[in-house]
Amino acid sequence: MAASFELFAACQPGLEFLLSRELQALGAEPRSLPGGVAFQGDAALVMRAGLWLGTASHVMLRLGQFPCRALGELQRKAAQLPWRTWLRGSVPLDVRATTKASRIYHTDAAAERVGNAIAEALGTVPPVARPGDEQVARVHVRFRDDVCTLSLDSTGTPLHRRGYRLEGAKAPLREDLAHALVLASGWQPGTALLDPFCGSGTIAIEAAGLALGLAPGRLRPAPLQHLALFDQTAWRAAQALPAPTTAPAPIHAGDRDAGAIAAARANAERAGVADAIEFHEVAIAAQPWLQPGAAPERGALVTNPPFGLRVQKGDRLLPLYQTLGHRAARLGASWRVAILAHDVRLARRTGLMLQAAFTTRHGGLAVTALCGTAEARPARQTPAPDAGE
Ligand SMILES: C[S@@+](CC[C@H](N)C(=O)[O-])C[C@H]1O[C@@H](n2cnc3c(N)ncnc32)[C@H](O)[C@@H]1O
Structure with missing residues (x-):
């Protein structure tokens, strides 16, 4: 059975109720929170969400959560996660950390330790992501009250950048x-x-x-495409969802x-x-x-x-x-x-x-x-x- 994740679709504050309806239509059981909607699902649902959501800006997968008070402990616990089933060693890695009310307060050090843990688990050191890299594995490390949450951003470029609006006019709307x-x-x-x-x-x-009946993300790269989580069959199924109508x-x-x-x-x-x-x-x-x-x-x-x-x-x-x-x-x-x-x-x-x-x-x-x-x-x-x- 495909692994199920805690997922979070982020949106502009105020749009949560619309995003929640969109997720329901995709078969998810959404729970509105400030700034987005939590739901549960597998990589196939992440792909469907990235392709079909019109009001979301990012879809995040929670990879792990554990109490943690020291950098050594962070690296040890993070290295135990099944990174090989999620990432590929050849894809540039970008780890970002935030911390609040936690013993680990140094964000760069936390990001570095998680990067080391991922390299250890993959058996290779992934290239460091550079500005302008199109395909990046972006991992977020979040410390709150000495609890570490690791998440993967399945989206990369925010979903509202659909790829069609190259020509601007005055004050264009997102x-x-x-x-x-x-x-x-x-x-x-x-x-x-x-x-x-x-x-x-x-x-x-x-x-x-x-x-x-066109998907908002139709001009974007497939979500997860560069990661081990990508599933070609599920991607084809996601693209086929509602039959596009040709009605004028x-x-x-x-x-x-x-x-x-x-x-x-x-x-x-x-x-x-x-x-x-x-x-x-x-x-x-x-x-x-x-x-x-x-x-x-x-x-x-x-x-x-x-x-x-x-x-x-x-x-x-x-x-x-x-x-x-x-x-x-x-x-x-x-x-x-x-x-x-x-x-x-x-x-x-x-x-x-x-x-x-x-x-x-x-x-x-x-x-x-x-x-x-x-x-x-x-x-x-x-x-x-x-x-x-
Ligand atoms: C806030 S912008 C709309 C932005 C648009 N939603 C987008 O995504 O690019 C308002 C537009 O109203 C147009 N406009 C201003 N006065 C107008 C008028 N009397 N009749 C028609 N268009 C007008 C402006 O040229 C401008 O393009």
């Missing part, structure tokens, strides 16, 4: 955050989706991947900036979803689906308008948010809306029926996903201009 916004919006893949402020196209590209997904992405549209198109090409997205170089006021009666019957408007700090400043954006609200209300109650906002009060000035779905951080700013239906809020619920949020 791919995992765009994915989370699409999931939180309540959009049903196969129905219409519109991002009228698409920038480099991240939201539309993540949605198109969902609509076509009506997705529109607009931006008034020609450079943004060019970048979004190039990113969508690389992601293999360009045929599923229609790009429009157009300002929100002229967005085709936001003209009276022009939109498909059902869908979701999912967007990340200029924040007011990174792109433009403060109150000057009020007319833009009011236009967004006015145009979006034309879509009606059969459309969902999700707006990622830094200034929640400004986003409320759209006048739409919106509720906070999650709050996280993006580029050093607190951002909130406001979700609801594309209907104007009844007048009596409109908050006073200075209502605090």
